[in-house]
Amino acid sequence: MPGPESATPLQAASGGVSGAAREPLIRARGLTKKFGTFVAVDAIDFDVAPGEAFGFLGPNGAGKTSTMRMIGAVSPRSGGDLSVLGTDPDKNGASIRARLGVVPQLDTLDTELTVLENLLIYGRYFDLSYAEARSRAMELLEFVQLNDRASSLVEPLSGGMKRRLTIARSLINEPDLLLLDEPTTGLDPQARHLVWDRLYRLKQRGTTLVLTTHYMDEAEQLCDRLVVMDKAKIVAEGSPRSLIEQYSTKEVLELRFPVGVQETLDGQLDGLGERVEKLPDRVLIYAADGEDVAAAAHERGLRPETSLVRRSSLEDVFLRLTGRSLIE
């Protein structure tokens, strides 16, 4: 059912202007996607505020892309309510899309065209004049550091360059809302940092970002708030910090034992820290103070090959929530 706001025209969306309570830019209630009888997104609720960077974190098949495609007004929902930019994507899809930037999970660049032509024709899809599209394209190529490749064909570009071009393309219409489906998957660390930097700048300009990722560090770096998805459902929601506080301890002690030893440890770890998680290759002990636990373990005669104390991360949150690690 469309909410009352869907009767009004698309709402203004310039972020970071006032602190007054604003309508969410995206509002989902009971949002559901089915493929045949298979439920890919199972009645999820979330709001995204203007100017916010919002993340979907989850393993393969969790339903992230399906959700993003519904938000992007390309995939009709199977149930529930969804409002994007104040209106219903099923009814006003094209006018919503006119104000979105979309970076799909798999690049959809036109490999028969050059880098510049890809941006130009995309600008035309948004009804820009060629002159306007060209001037924006040049700025954007600079923004993603591809200006020296403007007349190169797309095919020989590296994966990271293609990704940056896709990001540039998504910005050609100066979107109010940017949807990024795994923007940095497959990129090397340097390329990832470049993308993060650019996304961070966009955020500072007030663009609302919605992104999906498998990477904890990406979520921690970029997201003000995120939801953890697993098996088509949202299992937790909050800022990276609050999720860590809520679902994990301050520190984690990671112990690695010589091959075969870990299996013989039953019982010996009990009572160490607040919680013990046994992974195939190591043991994680959650505690406020990791060094204390390391000392206690030593007293019990445990002799791990390596012992490491680190701060909790979203990875730990995920493990706690789903009993699985995010990246197998």
Place this chain on the structure above:
Amino acid sequence: MTAIAPPAPARGGAFKFPGLRKLEQSLLVYRRVWRGTFFGTLVSPVLFLTAMGVALGSLVPNITAFGGVPYLVFLAPGIMSAQAMQTGTVEGSWPLFAGFKWLKTFDAMIATPITVRDIVLGHLYWLFVRLAIVTGVFMVVAFLFGAFRSPTFFLAWPSAILTGVAFGICMSAWTATRKTEQSFSIIFRFVVTPLFLFSGTFFPIEQLPETVRWIAWFTPLFHGVALTRSLAIGHDLDLLTLGIHLAVVLGMIAIGTFFAFKTFKKRLVI
């Protein structure tokens, strides 16, 4: 870039002339790749008309239909229509399939204000442009070979274009339902080639045994060939017969477009 501009007024996403943006994309791609195809476009009519029209034609007596014309004059419009069919069918297969599957160009488009309707119509327009180029080149070559005798010959051009578009859009509607490209070559082997050979392209269907001749009337290419040939030769034009041929061709375009809207949507909106 400065701060994000205030949102543009909602324009409902509807373009004044649906499909033009998709056509622009096709033209932009064509501008990059035309050199690769143009040679074939030019050489194919030259080869056909030399080998079959001139060389083989010198062994063939004048065709008695149409008030008696040399074989070359009979053959040229037939080949032109058959080539139009082939070009249209090709455009409706691999290059279109690439947009759905390999390049995902259409996925990129529908993430913008472009709609599935724009894509279907733009693709249809593109078929017209592509066919106009291929048959236009054929017309010029055939003209230089002296294959045209009648003042109505230039009407053979739109007729051949429509014939090619009819096959192109029907093939396109079907291609949108395919998960793999495997069946395309089967279509060419078992549909396109037989039609090419037995639709009155190379010989009047009156040459076929009487028992199977009527089948020609139910083959789609026959009507395109008959229409194009009548206009090219311009002998004793019978408006009723021409009207039937034209109606069949236009009917194919209408039906193909109707189904293309459905199959493209089913493919892209999931």
